[in-house]
Amino acid sequence: MKHGKRYTDLLKSYDKEKSYESNEALKIVVDNAKAKFDETIELHLRLGVDSRHAEQQVRGAVVLPHGTGKTARVLVFAKGDNVKLAEGAGADYVGSDEFIEKINSGFLDFDVVIATPDMMPIIGRLGKILGPKGLMPTPKAGTVTTDVVKAIKEAKAGKIEYRLDKTNIIHCLFGKASFGADKLVENLDTILEAVVKAKPAASKGQYIKSCVVTSTMSPGVNVNTNKYLA
Numbered sequence: 001m002k003h004g005k006r007y008t009d010l011l012k013s014y015d016k017e018k019s020y021e022s023n024e025a026l027k028i029v030v031d032n033a034k035a036k037f038d039e040t041i042e043l044h045l046r047l048g049v050d051s052r053h054a055e056q057q058v059r060g061a062v063v064l065p066h067g068t069g070k071t072a073r074v075l076v077f078a079k080g081d082n083v084k085l086a087e088g089a090g091a092d093y094v095g096s097d098e099f100i101e102k103i104n105s106g107f108l109d110f111d112v113v114i115a116t117p118d119m120m121p122i123i124g125r126l127g128k129i130l131g132p133k134g135l136m137p138t139p140k141a142g143t144v145t146t147d148v149v150k151a152i153k154e155a156k157a158g159k160i161e162y163r164l165d166k167t168n169i170i171h172c173l174f175g176k177a178s179f180g181a182d183k184l185v186e187n188l189d190t191i192l193e194a195v196v197k198a199k200p201a202a203s204k205g206q207y208i209k210s211c212v213v214t215s216t217m218s219p220g221v222n223v224n225t226n227k228y229l230a
Contacts, residue, residue, distance in 0.1 A: 007219060010218055010219055011219050013028070013031075014028050014221060016221075017222075019211075019224040019225075020221060020224060022213075022224075023182075025223045026041075026188065026213060029184075029218065033177035033215040035216065035217045039176065040069070040175075040177075040215065041174055041176065041177060041179070041213065041214070041215055042174070042213065042216075043171070043173075043174055043212070044212045044213075044220065045170040045172075045192075045210070045212075046169050046211075047169070047170065047207060047208060048206045049164070049168055049200060051166060051168050057200065059141070059162065059198070060140060060161070060163075061141040061142055061159055061160065062162070062194045063154050063159045063190075064191070065186050065190060066175060066186060067157060067158025068175060068176075069178070069179065070173075071156060072111040072112045072156060073111045074093070074110065074111070074113075074156065075091070075099065075112070075113050076091040076094045076113075077113070077114070077122075078094060079096055079116075083095075085148055086114075086149075088149075089152040090152055090153070091114075092110065096119060097122065103129055103130070104126070108129075108133070110135075111155075112155040113130060114143045114144075114155065115145075116146060116148060117146065123136075142154065142159075143161075160172055162191060168209075172191055174188060175187050188223075192211070192228045208225045211225045
């Protein structure tokens with residue numbers, strides 16, 4: 001892949017082979033985020049586990065102390081009294097069977113799906129659509145719950161889900177360049193501490209293989225993760 005002059009120049013502004021402490025790494029990323037829009041800051045975390053085995057899966061959710069810089073659009077599958085509760089808590093869409101039809105027809109204008117447990121049998125029909133996009137509600141992520149109000153408020157406050165992909169990498173968006181390095185470090189700390197706590201018992205050897213932070217338009221910077229693993 002060929003990169004432009006700006007990207008090549010940015011690579012010269014730091015040592016691409018070095019692993020920096022999180023505050024140094026994020027200062028480099030923020031300083032290099034010079035696009036005409038507020039660049040999103042991303043984490044790419046390669047783990048020493050095998051996601052093909054259920055006992056080595058790493059998945060969970062955390063509320064970021066400073067949010068993501070984006071207000072999540074929330075779809076809630078619920079019936080009865082939970083419909084009014086969800087609407088009152090700020091859900092963008094609330095319903096049941098009608099959203100099964102809409103999603104099957106291509107509707108995907110939402111970032112988080114929350115469901116009460118009794119709705120899961122019908123939501124199962126959406127597995128092939130929601131699953132690959134990381135939108136399938138799960139009890140582990142707190143998105144299958146009887147407390148829809150709490151789940152909606154957490155989603156709106158900046159709760160993110162982390163999960164391994166098929167190449168054993170976790171990809172997360174955890175803020176905007178305008179946050180500044182200090183707030184981004186606190187968000188990053190929250191994610192990495194959660195991932196370390198979620199280390200599977202079946203995991204052997206080096207748990208975090210690599211940790212890279214980057215912005216939308218800039219190259220990645222390696223982060224030293226020793227303090228999280230200590």
